[in-house]
Amino acid sequence: MNTTSPVLLLIYNRPAHTEQVMAQLREAEPPKLFVAADGPRTDQPDDAERCERARDVATHVDWDCNVHTLFRDENLGCKKAVSSAITWFFDHVEEGIILEDDCVPHCTFFPYCSHLLERYRGDERVMVVSGNNFQPARRSYDASYYFSAYSHCWGWATWKQSWEHYNGDLETWSELREKEWLQGWLGSEAIAQYWKSIFDRVARGDIDSWAYAWTFSCWTQHGLSVLPSKNLVTNIGFGAHATHTNAKDGETGHLSTYPMLFPMEDPANVVRNYAADEYTAHSHFGIKTGLRRWVDRHTPELIKRAARSIIGGSYGY
Incomplete structure (x- = not known):
């Protein structure tokens, strides 16, 4: 299913993974494709060759499309490489879809994102459109998607105005951590303590993660995420060349994908699904409430x- 939204594809050194994502992009035929690649690591002999192959795969475009590239010569690491690539993306577009080389979307993921980017454009309550649903199959919904505090980023979309709030170094965390802001937002002392530990480690530089910094940035704005009523993206990046995922992540990453039905049914109100977030805190992050x-x-x-x-x-x- 075609999309009118521009797409940012983040790649590194996995050409086979990249090809699977490209197969879905060929079906969607985005009019603008931005490809960003981190540079090879100097201590890995085969990195340069693998990175070059991945770049060749990602730029093999056989549909009518404007292709833009940001290929790094040096390895910046996950946090800086990804966050700077997203900033580069939004230097050129006002909104768009973001996929990493191991996030394979269902074909309906693209029109799903396009619909929601248009619907919530300019709505400061919503900062992320995610393609992930990690809820139990038995959970029922009143619409095609729900609202959550959690900005799952295995296939997602956002707006330039939202990304402008990205606070990679968590400059305001030292002030906020002593307040009750986090517990008030999350509604649980146990969940707040978990994320306080995460944000402490990110602020110290112990975790090289742009995603945790993005979560912090969204929460400081009380920004919600849209999550689909069925999972639209599967993560295939668990294995020898994975850097930031582990076996536990694979339990949710390898979920099957299902088609989004159109026309989509929108919720009547922008209200967070607390029951779903409670389940996410326990099952996805392992927090005991x-x-x-x-x-x-x-x-x-x-x-x-x-x-x-x-x-x-x-x-x-």
Whole structure:
């Protein structure tokens, strides 16, 4: 399905992964394609050749398209390479879709993003359009998407006006960390403590992540993310050449994709889905909230009580 939105493709040294994403881009035929590539690492003998092959794959465009490239000679690392590439992208466009070389979207991801980029253009309450849904299959929705605090970035879209809030060095964190702002935004002391630890490490430079800095930037603006009612992107980047993902990430990254149905149904109100965010905090980030702690602590007792009830012929407590 074609898209009218420009696309930024972030690549590095994985030509086979890049080809899978390019196959989907050929179906979507974006009118503008921006390709940004970090430079090879000097301590990896095969990096230069792999980076060159990935660049060849990403620029092999056989549809009517304006192609722009930003190819680094030196390795900048994940945080600087990605964030500077996104800034470069928005030096040229007002809004667009962002894909990394291991994020393979369903073909309906592109019109989904285009619809939402148009619908929430200029709406400062919404800062991200994500293609990810990590919720349990049984969860029901009132529309084609919902609103979340979490800006999942395995295939996403945003606007220049939103990206202008990107605070890569978390300059304001030292002031905000002593306030109750984070707990007030997230609604849980346990979740706030988890993210306080993350932001501390990012601010110290212990984590080379643009994504955590982007999450912080969105939250300081009380910006919400749009997440689809079904997963639209699968992450194939788990393996020998992965840098920032691990086996646990693969549990959500390898989720199947499903088609978005059109015309899309928009929610009646821009209201965050707290139940979905609670599930994300526990299942995706491993945070034990108050309810989850209680369940974990009482699980042995609950199992015994359930067993006695079942033996007694009743499923009640």
